[in-house]
Amino acid sequence: MKKHIKSIISLTIICAVMAVALALTNSVTAPLIEKNQAAAANEALLVVMPDGGDFTAVDLTKYTLPETVTEAFTASNGGCVIKLTTKGYGPNMVVMCGVDANGVVTGAVCLSSNETLGVEKTYGDTAKGAAIDTIDDVATVSGATMTTGAYKNAIKDALNTAIILGGGTADIRTEEEILADNLNAALEAGEGKFTEIFISEKLENVSAIYEAENGAGFVYVTTVSEEEIFVGVDADGVVVSEVADDVKANIEANAKIMLGVTLKEVDLSKYANMPKQIDKAYKTSNGNYVIELHTAGYGINGDKYSSSGEYIYIKVALTDKGEIINCQTVKQSETDGVGSICADKEFSTQYIGKDENTYMDVDTVTGVTLTTKGYRNGIGKAIEAVKIMEGGA
Numbered sequence: 001m002k003k004h005i006k007s008i009i010s011l012t013i014i015c016a017v018m019a020v021a022l023a024l025t026n027s028v029t030a031p032l033i034e035k036n037q038a039a040a041a042n043e044a045l046l047v048v049m050p051d052g053g054d055f056t057a058v059d060l061t062k063y064t065l066p067e068t069v070t071e072a073f074t075a076s077n078g079g080c081v082i083k084l085t086t087k088g089y090g091p092n093m094v095v096m097c098g099v100d101a102n103g104v105v106t107g108a109v110c111l112s113s114n115e116t117l118g119v120e121k122t123y124g125d126t127a128k129g130a131a132i133d134t135i136d137d138v139a140t141v142s143g144a145t146m147t148t149g150a151y152k153n154a155i156k157d158a159l160n161t162a163i164i165l166g167g168g169t170a171d172i173r174t175e176e177e178i179l180a181d182n183l184n185a186a187l188e189a190g191e192g193k194f195t196e197i198f199i200s201e202k203l204e205n206v207s208a209i210y211e212a213e214n215g216a217g218f219v220y221v222t223t224v225s226e227e228e229i230f231v232g233v234d235a236d237g238v239v240v241s242e243v244a245d246d247v248k249a250n251i252e253a254n255a256k257i258m259l260g261v262t263l264k265e266v267d268l269s270k271y272a273n274m275p276k277q278i279d280k281a282y283k284t285s286n287g288n289y290v291i292e293l294h295t296a297g298y299g300i301n302g303d304k305y306s307s308s309g310e311y312i313y314i315k316v317a318l319t320d321k322g323e324i325i326n327c328q329t330v331k332q333s334e335t336d337g338v339g340s341i342c343a344d345k346e347f348s349t350q351y352i353g354k355d356e357n358t359y360m361d362v363d364t365v366t367g368v369t370l371t372t373k374g375y376r377n378g379i380g381k382a383i384e385a386v387k388i389m390e391g392g393a
Contacts, residue, residue, distance in 0.1 A: 045073055045081045048107035049098035053077050063164055066157035066172045070094075072165060079106065080165055082158035088147035089337025090114030095124070095151060097158035103166075105130045108155055116337060117367070119144045123151050132159045132170070143367035145344060146337040182219075186241050187232035189216035199326045200290050200317040201261055203254045218258075220251050261285055271388050275381040279313075281389065288325060289386050291316045295378025297332070298339045298370040308333035312342060312375060316351075316382040320390055324359070327351045327379070339371035347375075356383050 045055050053076035060072060071083035078101030085094050093113040098106035108124030119141050127138050135156045140148040160170035173181070183194045190212030197211050197218075207228070208221040217234040224247060231248075232241040237255035239248045266281040266289075268274050280292040294311035301307070310333035317325040327348045334340050341347050350362055359379050365372045 044096065044111070045075075045098075047109055048096050049075055049077075049079055049081055049100070050106075051077050052079060052081065052098070055081065058165060064172075065161050065164060068154055068157045069161050072161060074165065077101065080162050082161050083111075084154045084157055086150045086154045086157075088113065088115055088120065088150035089144075090116070093120060093147070093150060093154075095154045095158075097124070097127075097155050099159055099162035103131050103159060103162055105135075105155060105159065108151075108158075110151070113147075115144075115147045117144050117147065120147050120151055123148050124155075127152070127155045130155070130159075132156070132163065135159060142365040143338055143341060145341050182230040183210055186219045186230040187212060187217055189234075189240075190214065190219070190232075191216070194219065198290075198315060198317070198328060199258075200263070200284050200288055201257050201286055202288075202319065202325055203257065204250055206251075206254050209258065218255065220254065222247065222251065257286070263290060266389060274388055275384055277378060277381045278385045281385060283389075287320050289318050289320070289389065291318065291382040291385055292330070293378055293382055293385075295374050295381070297334055297342065297372075297374035298368070299333045301370050301374065302335075306335070312371070312378065314348070314375070314378050314382070316379065318382060318386050320386065321355070322383045322386045323355045324351050324353060324379070324383075334368075334371050339368045341365060341368060342371055342375050351379055354379070356387070359383065 046052060055073040055075050058072040058074060060069065068084040068086045069082055070085050073081045075081065079099055081096060081098045083094070083096050085092055087093065091114060093115060094111040095108060096111055097108040100106050105127050108127050110120040110124060113120050123141065127135065130138055135152065138152055140152060157172070160172050163170040180192065183190065184192050191214055193213040194210040195213060197209050199206070199209060205222050206220055207223065210219045212218065215235060217232060217240070220231045220233055222229050222231060224244070229243065229247065230241070231239055231243055231251045233251060233255050234240050237252060237259050239251050262285045263282040266283055268278060268281060277293045277295055278291060279294060282290040284290065292313070292315050294313050297312045299308040299310040299312065312329065312334065313331040315328045315330050319325060329343045329348050332340060332343050334342060351359060354362065359376065362376060
């Protein structure tokens with residue numbers, strides 16, 4: 001029994017000694033570990049701002065900043081470094097961006113990501129020297145628009161954050177929020193719910209039309225002195241926004257055209273040589289055509305182990321001469337972040353104004369050859385369909 005008690009006492013003493021030793025060790029090593037971690041963090045900050053000097057963490061709770069911002073540091077040289085988390089092709093793309101005292105990007109790096117193409121590793125270099133009024137001029141990378149578009153928007157958020165931290169004001173709304181605000185301001189009677197409609201007719205200086213879901217009217221988007229203007233129009237086609245007389249006259253003329261348009265479906269069975277890609281065709285009361293078609297991109301022609309087996313579905317509006325008035329991707333199952341570029345409005349609208357002689361001039365996008373070639377082939381079939389229905393083929 002005495003032996004057993006002695007063993008317990010000995011074990012207790014040993015444990016106590018070890019605990020004291022560990023505490024002493026931790027007291028010595030903890031500051032060193034903290035110092036090394038701080039040095040590593042400071043090194044990461046210096047990558048995007050080499051002349052930053054010392055950095056001080058910012059209390060973000062004191063500011064209203066873009067949602068992408070997760071950390072911010074002020075530098076002794078008057079600049080700041082912003083850490084952001086955004087979503088590109090995949091979630092959680094972490095970007096660090098340096099902005100000097102003059103509001104110019106000194107550097108940007110991607111710290112981690114779930115992207116597939118790797119373009120985010122070097123894309124930050126393209127933004128060096130950009131400011132809030134020039135960041136939109138930095139081009140995204142064809143075939144990786146989701147990744148590079150998100151990266152560029154993160155840098156824009158960093159630039160706006162730098163302005164706010166410096167005591168200024170910045171517009172930190174998303175593109176969707178800006179669009180919604182513009183639509184609501186142009187037509188308050190729309191009650192904040194709008195749907196973009198497909199334009200089937202040739203209009204003068206109109207880039208988009210949005211219809212109020214409650215039937216109150218429309219908002220026409222036009223350009224005046226290189227600035228987009230949102231013009232509200234009631235259900236009868238009368239402009240309700242305060243705009244110049246020439247703008248009002250032009251919008252009301254366009255509204256009259258659109259309000260008078262009707263579509264009649266064409267019986268495709270009458271045309272034995274109609275391309276098999278054509279699903280439906282409509283002729284408008286103004287003599288134009290709206291074609292709905294499917295075309296084979298990577299989803300059909302790609303690697304059998306990774307392609308979707310799905311077509312790209314497109315809607316095209318054309319004149320009776322085969323000139324493209326409008327183009328829209330209705331549905332696609334191409335590779336996310338790669339071939340899915342065909343769903344971008346910037347991609348489909350590049351065909352507007354093209355015809356039989358010029359539609360092939362649209363370049364094939366590097367890295368998404370099957371998607372872009374298939375899309376272009378579909379456009380060609382739409383032009384061919386109009387030619388057939390007009391009796392020219």
